[in-house]
Amino acid sequence: MGPSTLNLPTIFSITESEIDLDDLLAQITLKSTGAAAIFTGMVRGVTTRDNPHETEYLEYEAYVPMAEAKMKQVADEIRERWPVIEGIALVQRVGRLYPKTPTVLIACTAAHRDTGVFDAARYGIDRLKEIVPVWKKEVGPNGEEWVEGEYIPKPGE
Amino acid sequence: MGPSTLNLPTIFSITESEIDLDDLLAQITLKSTGAAAIFTGMVRGVTTRDNPHETEYLEYEAYVPMAEAKMKQVADEIRERWPVIEGIALVQRVGRLYPKTPTVLIACTAAHRDTGVFDAARYGIDRLKEIVPVWKKEVGPNGEEWVEGEYIPKPGE
Amino acid sequence: MNHIKLLFFATIRDRAGTKALDLDIPADLTIQGLKDKLSTDYPNLKESMHSVLITINREYAFDEAVVPLNAEIALFPPVSGG
Amino acid sequence: MNHIKLLFFATIRDRAGTKALDLDIPADLTIQGLKDKLSTDYPNLKESMHSVLITINREYAFDEAVVPLNAEIALFPPVSGG
Numbered sequence: 001m002g003p004s005t006l007n008l009p010t011i012f013s014i015t016e017s018e019i020d021l022d023d024l025l026a027q028i029t030l031k032s033t034g035a036a037a038i039f040t041g042m043v044r045g046v047t048t049r050d051n052p053h054e055t056e057y058l059e060y061e062a063y064v065p066m067a068e069a070k071m072k073q074v075a076d077e078i079r080e081r082w083p084v085i086e087g088i089a090l091v092q093r094v095g096r097l098y099p100k101t102p103t104v105l106i107a108c109t110a111a112h113r114d115t116g117v118f119d120a121a122r123y124g125i126d127r128l129k130e131i132v133p134v135w136k137k138e139v140g141p142n143g144e145e146w147v148e149g150e151y152i153p154k155p156g157e
Numbered sequence: 158m159g160p161s162t163l164n165l166p167t168i169f170s171i172t173e174s175e176i177d178l179d180d181l182l183a184q185i186t187l188k189s190t191g192a193a194a195i196f197t198g199m200v201r202g203v204t205t206r207d208n209p210h211e212t213e214y215l216e217y218e219a220y221v222p223m224a225e226a227k228m229k230q231v232a233d234e235i236r237e238r239w240p241v242i243e244g245i246a247l248v249q250r251v252g253r254l255y256p257k258t259p260t261v262l263i264a265c266t267a268a269h270r271d272t273g274v275f276d277a278a279r280y281g282i283d284r285l286k287e288i289v290p291v292w293k294k295e296v297g298p299n300g301e302e303w304v305e306g307e308y309i310p311k312p313g314e
Numbered sequence: 315m316n317h318i319k320l321l322f323f324a325t326i327r328d329r330a331g332t333k334a335l336d337l338d339i340p341a342d343l344t345i346q347g348l349k350d351k352l353s354t355d356y357p358n359l360k361e362s363m364h365s366v367l368i369t370i371n372r373e374y375a376f377d378e379a380v381v382p383l384n385a386e387i388a389l390f391p392p393v394s395g396g
Numbered sequence: 397m398n399h400i401k402l403l404f405f406a407t408i409r410d411r412a413g414t415k416a417l418d419l420d421i422p423a424d425l426t427i428q429g430l431k432d433k434l435s436t437d438y439p440n441l442k443e444s445m446h447s448v449l450i451t452i453n454r455e456y457a458f459d460e461a462v463v464p465l466n467a468e469i470a471l472f473p474p475v476s477g478g
Contacts (some may be wrong), residue, residue: 005195006202017174018251020179021178021182021195022177022178022179025178025197026257027257029199030257031201031202031203031256031257032193032201032202032203033199033201034198034200034201034204035196035197035199035277036195036196036197036198036199036259037194037195037196037278038178038184038194038195038196038197038265039192039193039194039195039196039275040185040192040193041191041192041193041272041396042190042191042192042193043191044188044189044190044191044268045188045189046188046189046266047189047191048189048268049269052350060395061323061324062304062395063321063369063372063388063390064386066372068367069372085333092396098189100183100186100188100190102182102189102193103396104395106394108387110199111204111205111206112206112280113198113327113349114374115195115284117276117277118159118194118196118279121261121275122270125270125318125396126312128395128396129393129394129395129396130393132393132395133323133369133388133390133393134384134393134394134395134396135323135390135391135393135394136393136394136395137324141389146325146328146391146394147394148391148392148394149391149392149393149394150161150392151393152367152392153343153367153390154196154374155374156378157374198478216474217477218405218406219405219477220405220451220454220470220472222475223452223454223470226454249477250478260478261477261478269438282478285477285478286475286476286477286478288456288474288475289475289477290405290451290470290472290473290475291406291476291477291478292406292472292473292475292477293476293477294406303406303410303473303476305472305473305474305478306475306476307474307475307476308474308475309449309474310449310456311444311456312437312456312458314456
């Protein structure tokens with residue numbers, strides 16, 4: 001079996017700095033790692049689905065200590081569902097972010113690619129968007145507007 | 158709808174250089190991009206599944222012009238199955254590669270995360286391992302051995 | 315009495331006109347009671363109280379919960395990170 | 397006659413003892429015929445001919461295919477990249 005859970009790298013952070021994929025990936029790669037699934041979200045300058053519009057920039061803010069605690073919780077949930085996961089990184093960038101800029105990253109590593117590493121990353125980003133207290137205000141040619149989430153956490157989440 | 162397929166960025170390369178995730182991601186990010194799913198494989202120094210063993214390094218080689226043509230084909234197959242995909246990068250590193258080093262990357266971008274971008278990346282790595290002519294020799298404490306693939310391409314692949 | 319710290323984020327902060335507030339509340343006040351008090355004292359917030367998310371000491375909390383002593387309470391709309 | 401270029405990779409190259417070979421073959425030789433010829437001329441390759449993958453001008457090819465003029469033919473084991 002792999003190394004004990006205690007020593008497995010878990011990174012979670014709210015940051016104003018650029019997201020460095022190569023550095024984060026290196027930090028969650030063990031000697032037993034053979035596969036990584038990474039999701040990144042970026043600011044869309046042009047949106048065509050639902051309500052088509054353009055975006056000049058997004059202004060992100062976070063309730064930092066709670067956000068980091070909830071990211072830790074998302075990582076714990078991932079490890080509970082996919083015990084083969086070795087390293088996990090969850091990073092949310094905040095501040096004023098322009099189109100094409102990566103704003104969020106979820107990365108999961110495992111020994112092999114066929115034991116859930118893709119599903120784990122997918123779960124991570126879905127969950128982050130449900131329970132991690134981060135908000136964004138969209139600024140475009142028609143003024144500014146807060147983006148409204150829709151998930152209502154249940155007791156114990 | 159998004160930009161016409163003709164202008165969509167598609168990167169495919171066999172390289173001896175380090176894989177730069179941030180740079181590749183930037184190259185396949187459009188103004189309409191909001192999500193990226195990235196898979197990377199790396200050299201496992203310690204393998205526990207099937208035949209447990211240690212690896213000192215892997216020596217990769219490729220039939221370069223055909224490998225690049227087949228990577229292009231994998232990208233075309235992805236676009237046919239998931240027309241929402243915006244940018245695609247497929248990179249295989251060759252040469253002598255040590256544990257923890259990323260050896261391969263598949264990245265797909267799309268406007269949103271829920272329209273197939275994860276499945277497209279998963280398909281890309283599975284397909285690359287079936288039809289792209291690259292081989293690796295494993296060197297460890299007990300000598301060296303070619304890693305044997307098992308897929309037999311069908312006519313027209 | 316219970317001395318608590320309130321934090322507001324996103325739309326709720328815009329409506330409250332402030333990021334944070336120190337508040338004295340009765341010792342056995344529930345989250346529902348706190349919402350009622352805020353609706354009365356800060357009319358701008360009244361409409362938001364239906365859909366607001368509330369946390370007690372950085373965990374999601376619900377209407378029946380009693381606000382603990384010296385709690386850090388945050389009020390914000392459903393999250394929209396990513 | 398048909399002048400073709402053969403390329404060997406991985407295990408097949410190790411057994412052939414060379415990376416590439418120029419070869420003259422009969423004009424209507426099939427891939428199966430080429431395999432037979434290689435098994436005879438290069439006994440080290442005989443065992444590999446059962447599982448070898450063969451490409452003609454960088455596309456996967458099968459036993460019935462006739463080798464085109466001046467073809468680039470590659471022989472290799474199932475791929476193992478990634």
